[in-house]
Amino acid sequence: MNGEKRVLLSGMQPTGTGALHLGNYMGALRKWVQLQHEYEMFCFVADWHSLTTRFQETEKIAEAGRQVAADFIASGLDPSQCAIFLQSHVPEHAELHLLLSMITPIGWVERVPTFKEKRDLLSERGEGDESVSYGLLGYPVLQTADILVYRANSVPVGRDQAAHLEISRELARRFNRLYGNVFPEPQALIGEDSGSVMGLDGRKMSKSYGNAIYLSDTPEMISDKVRNAFTTPAKMRKTDPGVPEQCAVCQLRRLADPHGYMVSWEEDRAGERGCMQNKKELTEMLVEWLRPIRERRTALLENTGELDEVLRQGAEKARIRAAETMKLVRNAMHF
Ligand code: AMP
Ligand code: TRP
Numbered sequence: 001m002n003g004e005k006r007v008l009l010s011g012m013q014p015t016g017t018g019a020l021h022l023g024n025y026m027g028a029l030r031k032w033v034q035l036q037h038e039y040e041m042f043c044f045v046a047d048w049h050s051l052t053t054r055f056q057e058t059e060k061i062a063e064a065g066r067q068v069a070a071d072f073i074a075s076g077l078d079p080s081q082c083a084i085f086l087q088s089h090v091p092e093h094a095e096l097h098l099l100l101s102m103i104t105p106i107g108w109v110e111r112v113p114t115f116k117e118k119r120d121l122l123s124e125r126g127e128g129d130e131s132v133s134y135g136l137l138g139y140p141v142l143q144t145a146d147i148l149v150y151r152a153n154s155v156p157v158g159r160d161q162a163a164h165l166e167i168s169r170e171l172a173r174r175f176n177r178l179y180g181n182v183f184p185e186p187q188a189l190i191g192e193d194s195g196s197v198m199g200l201d202g203r204k205m206s207k208s209y210g211n212a213i214y215l216s217d218t219p220e221m222i223s224d225k226v227r228n229a230f231t232t233p234a235k236m237r238k239t240d241p242g243v244p245e246q247c248a249v250c251q252l253r254r255l256a257d258p259h260g261y262m263v264s265w266e267e268d269r270a271g272e273r274g275c276m277q278n279k280k281e282l283t284e285m286l287v288e289w290l291r292p293i294r295e296r297r298t299a300l301l302e303n304t305g306e307l308d309e310v311l312r313q314g315a316e317k318a319r320i321r322a323a324e325t326m327k328l329v330r331n332a333m334h335f
Pocket of ligand 2: 009012013156
């Protein structure tokens, strides 16, 4: 590639209030932060994607989008290394989405498991058939436009996104076959260590389970959450042996203290350490670890001028690359 850096793109869809949790941080953001020096990197907030299930709540989506962007920056994505922007600020995503939608066989998108899951979820919520939109069916096509509009080579995502990336690769191939070679086939970068972060109740950490520690949590919130967290059920007293692999407090400690946690696990197993001590130490570690992130995100959300400026510059940088791609696309399609 003539010494040109490879292009890496990733995005996150704002859900709920937007604040990201430790699972998002460990499973995605942390990796992006490491990769930003090796690649030409684009990181965006997929705010239009939130319309696929929440089209009645546009003010909430806008606010949630800003929270996600603040968490990106507070977690260490550096605007001078990586374009950070909102999808809705780069209209080229929409133009490419329209063109790709014309060459997407309906069968491809109807088969995607996330479509079926979201359709079932909406019907369980009693929202009726009219909440299942044409846009929801097209979710992976919009996601493909997000990726191809930067002619991205690699896309770091969680395992749950593998089916979407498969559509992206097939659409890139189909476009290239129909109109000429414009797009590289984007590779999913699914990390080896993509084990999921355990939530406070022992299930996977997730916004929808209410078991998450957020990057926005104050020391008091962290302390309350950890106090009520799930530990080894059979461990009633300090001297009972614990099973750290199944204990949410031990698992979170491993994240907070990746080099030193082993000693505490051995003590837990041997009945030499009680859950109270474990929880107290975990709280202190989480508070210290998350403090700089929380302070930075709060500052960004209070002084909105700085955040607006980062997002404006990010979109400007993104649009340069996206406009180049759209020129190639229009040429290839004779428009
Ligand atoms: P979501 O909030 O589920 O849309 O996820 C956004 C990103 O965070 C994806 O890349 C997920 O793979 C990652 N992620 C979410 N929850 C967890 C978790 N509990 N452990 C590890 N990664 C997670
Ligand atoms: N669907 C992704 C998620 O839920 C978010 C997303 C939208 C995305 N467009 C993308 C991820 C493009 C990577 C590349 O996490």
